[in-house]
Every structure is written in structure tokens, then in C-alpha cells.
Amino acid sequence: MAAGKPCYIMIYSKRFTELLIRAGETKAFSFSCYNPENHFVVEIQKSIDCMSGLCPFGEVQLEPPTSVLPTLNRTFIWDVKAHKRIGLELQFSHPRLRQIGPRESCPDGVTHSISGRIDATEVRIGTFCSNGTVSRIKMQEGVKMALHLPWFLHRNTSGFSIANRSSIKRLCIIESVFEGEGSATLMSANYPEGFPEDELMTWQFVIPAPLRASVSFLDFNVSNCEKKEERVEYYIPGSTTNPEVFKLEDKQPGNMAGNFNLSLQGCDQDVQNPGILRLRFQVLVQHPQNESNTTYKVDLSKERDMSVTIEPRPVRLSRKFTPGCFVCLDSRSCSTNVTLASGSKHKISFLCDDLTRLWMNAEKTLSCLDHRYCLRKSYSLQVPRDLLQLPVQLHNFSWKLLVPKDSLSLALVPAQKLQQHTQERPCNTSFSYSMASTVPGKNLYFGSFCSGGSIEQIQMKQNISVTLRTFAPNFQQDLSRQDLTVSFIPHFKEDSVFMVTPDKKNKVYLRTPNWDRGLPSLSSVSWNISVPRDQVACLTFLKERTGLVCQTGRAYMIIQEQRTHAEEIFSLEEEVLPKPTFRHHSFWVNISNCSPVSGKQLDLLFWVTLTPRTVDLNVLIIAVVGGGALLLFALGLIICCVKKKKKNINKGLTVGIYNNNINTQMPMQPNKFQKGRKDNESHVYDVIEDTMVYGHLLQNSNGSFHQPEVDTYRPFQGPMEDCPPSPPPICSRAPTKKLATDEPSPDVPPESESEPYTFSHPSQKDGSNENTSIPLLSVQEPEKSAK
Template structure:
């Protein structure tokens, strides 16, 4: 005895399948009990008792569980499939769903993505779940097909009324396909359409079989069925007719029609050659005639074969000739047509290990849809024994069908080591937002954990970059085939206390942009970066902090410190809770350090702009000797009788002071205005004095103009006293510089000292200067006269307002 509770709109039908042994099935108990030997139907959705009179009723009876689905013109109600059922688990069960729609419409069955596979009616499915789809025609029921889980059939449309059945054997756990039922389109046709079967053919090589309704029995007269095939891109399909029978037609003909995307319909007979090696989606319609029913009818079994249309590009990659070099190929899109394989195995990403060979295949993969990258590992176990490495992109196998996108070098160093990166062309330039490099090759430097040091190109102001960590350098280029020679030189040196150190020589023509690592994001916690900036002699640097972001520190503080090289005095020292200077004017080479705290929130970073300008200190420019001359600067050329012009002078520190009224300068050429100036270019006036000075090397290109006027040698003081000559202070030597974080000495070469000859002695006299007694300017080269005008100047009266 079993207790059964049917679901609403569900019929339970118990059907006898064997005559032996004798057995009776009864429903309910007492006076209302109903018994039957052959058949019993339970329709009431209540708790009902079922009793069998034999001990093994599952061997005698099968159970059908039927649901009726009534659809309106637009939808079908209720959950169609019950994924779990506890009814009669020990019996062979058949679950059936009956659908009914408006007579002018079709019902549509949509299967999940795994789809369904059509099989012959007598075959069974591997999981013992076998589906059958039946449509009811006026001439009687027609079996559209029998199906199993997993196949190319995704949708079936049938007219008016139909049934889906699922057979599950005894003791098998119910696991049905959760198909959906909807109301399909109207069916207006001269011929009655038995069904439309939609098929998504698989990628790659495949053979899929299809059969007509009622196969191997006759297809209904004056009926047609349609298959809509979706063919993968870059695939060819071929249709081959196998077993088939041709009826004797009383009217009309049996035809097979092919339609491709609205183009002209191709009509063929069952014996004509069918389409071969064609591409694109297509519809196939089989149409029957009115047949002589006394003879064999129409039946057809056919196969659709699919294969790749392209030819694979084969390439054997040999990395045994490149030490430490590996190769990677990956797809950039999800296009299923692109197929990559390595050693005959299809993969989404290909990896060829260093020191190996591999056979690669690329099928239907446009070069823009795949990316080729390569990398090289360079390891240094001991800094003292490691030699410098030249980072050059090796030439890969020419059979690779796509260009190289990027090449990476992974530099591994010991804990007490540092990587020194230097450009073979001389210098590097940092590439930051707003100041991006526009060059064929770009270098991205990152630490081992992926933290970005920065992007760089060539011909900039960075002489050397030192990183105290394992680093990776990734080069990207528009076309690596046009890139020749090394891109970087990598040396290995001893440990530095900072994380990163830059050696910078700013240019004269444009500002130098410096940014903290990982800009515009923040620096790594507890990391330190330093810039050692070399400022040419007689120049000064204008440092502007254009953009500074400060965090809220959890531990310690951030620090921004600027020092002149060789001096302990700090020109600027700020932490996160102090406002930094907007700009600094620094008269010589300097050191800039930035250290991060352990942030609680926010990021620490800075964007710095450095400009180099001429240091307009004429005493300093002229070797900072005792200055015993004065200069006149006249502006706004006026008439000689302009009474508003006043006498002026420039005071220059020393023991001798000259004024316009001292009568040391007398005016000549009273009738000639050639000596009256709107302005005086001091460089043109005094530039020749620097020809043999230490400053000349850096300024020689500025003072090559023609000397127009000259100034005869001044006779000097008449009191007979020798002017006191003050020796210039030595500039701080580079080898004396010790930063508070002690950056690597490799960044700080000692500054060469100028040897002291006897010319520097106070007792030394140059015969050329004895007569004029002017011992102001000292030089190790030839001493030039001071030339201010083109004519010899005679003694002249004092300069007064009237004379001007």
C-alpha cells in the first residue's frame, strides 16, 4: 500500500504491462475502494491510498505522471517541469506534458544552453532520461523526434497541440531538463508545418545526424518540416543525405529547399547533390507531396558535417638559444573562432618555458586579437661577482604570425644588492600624466610585487636610477623590428639605504619634471626616494612643488627634506602636518629626499618641477674676486639735455668705491651719441672676461658676439696702495657630502679640485698688468683687457646732471 498525493492539474495513470502473474491495483479503502486489473487513474489532488495485491507490482505495472498545460494566446501558466518527484520511485515512470494553444499558433519549447541531441526512436540515452516530442496533426500524431541531453537542438516549434514525454527507468533519480514553454508565432502556410527545429552547430569538426518525423515510418503527406541551422563563423558545412525513401507522388513533388539569409531559394530533389563546403547560416525545408499510400512513403536521415574553414599557422619556437627567455601568447577577445594550440593541445594561453622548444598552432586568429609577450630572468647571487647586463630585445622566431607586444626583464638581486639602471644613450626621461613620452620605445619599471617605480623613455635628464629591490623592466614599442641595440645597462652594486635614488642633471632649455614612484598614486608605505640634482657651476635651480599629497599617518611621519650638497643645513624640512614651500631657489647642486610613513588613510606623493637659470651675480660670475669697478646702466634713450636723468652707480663690496663724481671716468666724444645706450647687455660687456675662467666651459657659446666698443685699461688708484685681494671660498666638494640617509656613494663622485699655481699668490704680478696696477681679476689663462667701447677714452670731466 502506498500513500499518493497528486499535484494540481496532474494525472497519475497506472498501466499494466505484463499479464503474469495475477495482480490487482486498488484506490482508496472501504466501500469507496476501486480496483482494476489493467488500468487505474488518479486525478484528485488529495491524499490517496494505492494498494497492489502482488508483492512486486513494479514488475507488472508502469506509472505515467501527466500534466496538462493550457496556454492562452500569449503565455503558458505554471511551472512546467518538476525537478523532484517522490511518486512511485521504484516503478518505470513516464512523465508527460500536454500543451494546447490557439489553433492558428504554435507552442515553442526552449531547451537550456546544453541543448538536445536527436537520436533514432529505438535508441536510449546514456543517463536513462529519454525525451520524445509529439505533435498532433489532423491526420494523427507525428513524432517530431527523440532526444537526449546535450546537443545542438535548442528550440522546437510545433502547431496547436503537442506532448513532451520523459521516460525514466525504475530506481533512477529524476533529473529532468528544465525546458521552457511559450506561445510561438502564427502559422499561416499552404502546407501544414509539422515543426521548426532550431540548431546551433558546434565549433570545430563535428557530424550531426537528423531524421524526419515518424522515421523510419512515413512522413505525413502534404506536410513540411524546417531546420534552422546556425553555423559558427569561419566554418564550412556540408549536407549529406543518407538513408531515405522516395514516395510515389499523386500531386506535387518532394523538394528540399535551402535559403541563406533572404537570398534566392535553392530547390533540390532528394537525389541531387546537396550543399558542400559552404559558409553561413542556412534554413533547410523538406516538403512532401500527396503520396500513393499503398506504396512506401517519404523518410529521410541526413548528416550535417562542420569543419574549420581556415588553415592553421604553424610555428616551432626554439628558446634554447636565448638564455632565460620565455614566451607567452594570449587571446585578447572571447572570439571562439580563434584557436591556439601548443604541441597539438588547444589552450586559451600559450606558455613556452625558457630553454625549451614548442610547436605552436594559430587557427583563424587575426594578429590584432592575440598578444605576444616575452620575458627574461637575470639573477645575481653575489654583487661582487655579478657582471653588468645589457638589456637587449632578442630576435624571436620569424614564423610567429603576430608582432612582439612587449619584452620584460626580471632582475633578481641579493638582499644587500642594488640595481643600477643607465641608458646607453646617456639619460632617461620620466613619463608622467601631462608629460608623457612620445617616443617609439617606453620602459615601465616596477618592483617585484608589481609596485610601479615609473615609466621612462630616453634623452632626458636622469643619468642613473638605483632601486634597492628586485625589479622588472617592461619595454613596449610600436615596432620592435625597428629597435636595434641595447635599451638599458643594468649594473649591480652594494646596498643603498633608500628604496630608490635618482641622479639628475636638469637641462638648460626646459624644466625637468620629477615625480614620486607610482605617481599619481601614492608611494609605498615606509619607502624612501631621493633625487641628487647636479646644478652646473654659476647656475641656480628653481624647484617648484607643483602637486603634493599628504596622508594621515598611522605610524611615524612623512618627510620632505632639501639640502645643498656638502652642507648639513636643511633648506627645507616638512612633514605631513606642515605646509611645504611652494618653490625654492637653490644656488648649487642639492639633495631632495621624500620618505613615507605608514598611512592610516590617504597617499603620499609629489610632483616636482626643476628649472635651471643663470645665476646673475656678477662678482660670483667673475670668479668671485675683489671687484674694483662699477658699471653704468642707462635705460630709455634720452636727449643729452634731459635734466630728469640722474647719476647712478652700483656699489660693489670691496675697499675701493668708485662714484660718477670721482672723476676717474672722463667724458669724450661730446658731439657723438654712439656711447649713449638705451640698455646695456651685461653679458656682451663683461662676457669676454670669462673666456679663460672656469665658467667659460659652460658659457662659451653665449659670448661669441662682435665687440663694438672697447675700454682702455683703467689706471687704478693713485695712492699707490695695493688692493686687498680676497681669495674665493671653495665650493663644497662632492666627496664631502653625507646625507642624513647616506645615499650610495656611487651617486656622489668627488668634485675635482682646482690646483693652486703661483699665479694665485698675492705676490705674483703679471707684466701686462704692472702699468695699470689693476690686480682685480685672476686667471690661469691669458689675461684680457676690459673692453667697453671701441675708442680709447681720454680723461674726461666728471659726470653730472648737466653733462647728461
């Protein structure tokens, strides 16, 4: 028949969908299709009553034999009823059984479904396949066994036998025998539904002498108990505290030598809300390892707000047996992963054939609750030594740094300058630091950094996480030379500020945070680039345009030299990014983002290179020649003035007054010199030349003055400014304005290079002959002219 059409059982041209044949009956039938195995299954049910008579103990036969049955999927069912005080035992010859979950299937199609009985209630013990470790199952008060055989398998034996046993006083006992290394996964009765209320179930494990066994719970639930307590009990050879009682949430025993028992005990459940008790666990049997006899002490008693987890690395699953890796506390409580809490001391041993299959992750929180106490305090971000002496690799160590909102910010200072990981210059070290914001809704990843760069300090606005990530086993040697210190500093508005001192030999590559996803909306980041006095910095951007389209607000980049305060403002949405430019002084680069439209992002990459500062030879020659000519002119002028002074000294009393109380600082300007003029002696003169006193007489015919040079300009060598340039308002639509580097700020008066001296004539008040001035030269009577 065509596929998809119904198939029927035909008896004398009559069609049936099912057929029941009782004992002693004979019926002839056929099928209306060519593939009846896809439509029908034959069930052979046999009831055995051990309450009214003797049980047919021994090997169970397949009756009728499979050879006389149609080639259909066959299911043999044996239902054995027994008294409550009678125990029945199912014995399985080779191959032994392997328990499977409710959604699993057997590779060869042969399935054993075993159930027990509590009064009139049937309890499912489990479903099993071939090629496992289960050798016997003991039950009380009867058993129901169903053997499913596929239609293509020619098998004439059941593979099990029934034996009589004394009362076991529990629901069932499952025996699991190991002949070598291996593992077994077993489940509680009725799994994944609830274990029967107030019942007891036991597993017996037979372990060869040279091997060790470890138990780990894969999945479990506990019910709501009114009386007693749900628990597991172990009978372990050599234990002085048998039975050893554990809660289901406890770490289970490991590294056990010899046979042992594991029992699951239920409780009296709450009638209104009983809950579900269930358990799925694994027993791993393997050879003892060298590390199993070594104990490591980890002292975390002085640590606070820290947790350490030792767990397996992610690996690909393999069908071959793989010995397990267990971490044991106090040599008996073992698990595939262990979490160590701060404030305590721990003893650890390992049951693992290859410790590289394990790694360690840790997390610590440093928080500031009172900004008055935390301000200016520093803490070292170091891994505790006890963790580094463990024989497993440290994968991640994360520090969560928390500060009061709008009160404090964070500054990270490395012992060795850091390099930002970029595609142009990737980190090739054994460890690195990853930094990201932990503020809810602030998806800001600052980047990955390693030692060997030019970043001296990183300042973060709010809460962040710093994660030390290792890549090579030798990271411990490199880590000893690296230290990261965090300080609590006054709050600032930038999301992050990077202090950079470029290397004279290498390019310094820098990129905006969130490189893969783009700088978050309305975020701002600054770089403080220090340029040595004998160097010139070249600033280069990777792209000509950002391709940014703003939905709200504007995106700007500001480049500001710290010495001249000249700002160059660029619209990142409209303008072309600057070509490579040379910077002779330290400068700021500030980038502020808008709210971009969907699909657009702001990501900028730039680099800084240093070259030695050179002086133009032509300019130097002109300056020398010009300076010499000016010197000769000044000497001649002084001689002329002295002669003229001697001729006109009798024309009146003119005294030069030096006033040292004059304010030498420009208004509204910060003091840029480390040492003020009142603190040094550059304004003190032993002798004041006549030309200084009578400078007003040097006026030439066209009314201009020849003023002598009274001071020499020296380049500023003091500290650079700390604050980054303030960006324009984000939502401003004002046109972009560029200022030349040599153009002063419009609201700052120009600095004067002349010395602040005051020259005046002495004056007398009317009716008074008192002289209030301080003469600097002796007064001589004028000579009378010869007649």
C-alpha cells in the first residue's frame, strides 16, 4: 500500500485495528499493508501471582518465542505480585543495564522498563538500556518488568532472572558494579516526577580495590516537609561516623576507596503544598591521582567581599570515558566545582588526572560608603598569594570598584605604563586588564590593556569593574612586576580620562571605548597627551570622516594645547577630521558623542608619534645677526644718552621710583610660575643706570621711544594643566569655530613681557615743602652758567 494510507488486521476479509489473543486460543490473520511494523506492536503480558502460590524463580523465558510471532515491535510484560514482607530480586546477566532519562533512547532499541508497587500505586523505578553497570534491582511488594524488542532483532532470551529475597524494608535497592574506570548516571524513582512520600531508596556500588569513586549531584529538588528531613546517607568503608548524613545541597563525598552505599530518604510532605523530591546524580570511578594526597591551604580569613570558584574549563563532549576532575574540601567533600568564601581558611585537594582541565575565577568588591573617609585613599589590586600557589590556572580575577554617585571618581595607576589593545598593536602578554562600567544602563567597555605602553593613569567617572585575565602559564612571573593601584579622587564629569606619555620609539595607538559597538550616546572621553620639551608630537587619525549621523545633540572633538589654551573644535558629524598635525606642546584630545541614529556609531582610532625637535639654521643665523646689530645700536644709544644727560642734568630734578608693591599677575589668570617675582631676586638691582632714570629723555624726533630690554622671556617649564577642555553644549547648534594655535583666547588679556616699573616726577602739595618720595640718586645744586 502507498505510504500514509491506513493499515488493518485482516481476518476473513474483515478489518481490525487491534487483536486480542488469550491463552489457549489460535487465530489466523494478515495485514493489509506491506510494512505492518510501522503501524502495529505486539504485547505479550504474563501475570505471576506469588501471594497464592510459589513464584517461578530462575531465568525468565520468552513465551511464546519470538520465532512464532509476527515481525512487529514486541513488548514482553511480566507482572509479579508478592506480599509486602517479600522481597523480589531481578538479576541481569551480561550485558548489565544503564539507566536513561525520560527523553533518551537506547541505541540498539532494546529497552527495560521496571516498576515497583506501594499498595495499589505503581512506582516507576526507571528505564534502562544495555551496556551499563546495574547488575541487580531488589524490590518489595511485587515488580513489573517490560522488555521492548525491535522487530528486526532476533532474540530468544529475556536476559534476566527472578530470585526470592528477604524483606529489604524500603522501596528498592539498585546494585551498580564497576569493573574498571567509568561513570554511571542514576535517578530516583519516578524521576523527573516526585519521589514517593516518606520512602527510602538505596544504591549499592561495587568498586575494585585500586580505584576511587566520587559522587556529584547533577540535578535535584527538595519538597516541603512537615515531619522528618530529606537527606542522603552514605555507608563508606573505614568511616568512623557511618552513616554519614548530607543534605542534597551539600558537597558530596569523593575520593572513596572500596564499596559504598548511598540512600535517599524522603519525608512527610505538606498536604497543601507537597513539592517535589527528585535526584539525578553521577558516580565517577577512576584511578587515584598524585594530587589526591596533597593538601593546599588557602587563607582568606583577612579578605572581605571576595569569592573564589574552581571549576572545569569548557570542553567538547566526547563519547570516550574521560576521568573526572574533582576539587575536595577536607579530602572527602568533593565536587566538580567549589566556591571558597572570604573570611575563612580552606584545605583543598584535587582528584584529577590533568589539572589543566580546571581553572579558577575570583571576584572582589571594593566599595566606598563615606566619601569623606575614602577621598585620596589608595588600594592595591593584587591577587592573594595563596591563590597563586594552587596548581590550577587563574583565569579571571575581577575587582568591582564602587563609589558614591556624584561624589567621588576613580583613578587607576599602574606600576608599569599600560598599552591599549588594538588591531594595529595587539597585546602579546601573558595577562591583561579589561575595564568596563558597572553602572546600570551604561554599556561602556573602556578596553583591554596590558603592560609595556604609554598610559600612565586612567580616570573613571563612576563604578567600574577591572578584570585581570591570564593567557599563559607564566603569567605569575609577569604579574610580580605589575601592580595596579586604585585611588578615590574628587568627582569629575568625563566618563574617562587617559593620561598618556608617548614612547619616543613607538607609535601610541588609542581608540574610543566600546570599539565594537561604538561610543555610547552622550558619552565623553579625554586623552591628556604629554609632549617632552625636546620632542614634537604628530597626531594622526585613521579615518577622514566618522560617518556619524546624530538624532539629537551634536558630536564634537576638541584639540587644545595646554600652554596656549588655543582650542580647535571639530564637528564629528559634518567636518573632515584633521590631517596629520604637529604639536609642540602637551595637548588634550576630547571626544563627546551625541545620540546617533540607529545603525550609526562613533568609533575613532588615532595614534601619536614623537620626533626630536629641530631648529631652522636660517632662522638661527638671522637671529644672531639681528641680535648683534641690535646690541651695537643699543651701545651707541646709551653713549649718546649719557652725553646728553651730562649736558642737561641741570634742567630739573627727575627721580625714577621702583615700586615693589605692584601686582605682577594679570587679572583672572592663574599663577603659571612656580616661583613668583616677589619670591625671587630678578627685580633687585644694585645699580640703576641713568638711562633707566632718564628714559623719558630718549624720545626721538618722531615721538617714539627707544626702550631698552629689561627682561628675557624663558619658556614655561612648570606643571601642565589638569582639567580637560570643556566641550560645547551637546545640543547646541552654534557653528563650529576654530582658533589658531597662536591666537589668544578672546576673554584673556595678552601677557606683557616688560617689567612692572613705575617712573614718576616727585610732586609737592600746595603749601608744603615736605618731600614724600624716596630719592635714588643724590641731589646736586645746578651750576650757574658763565656769563
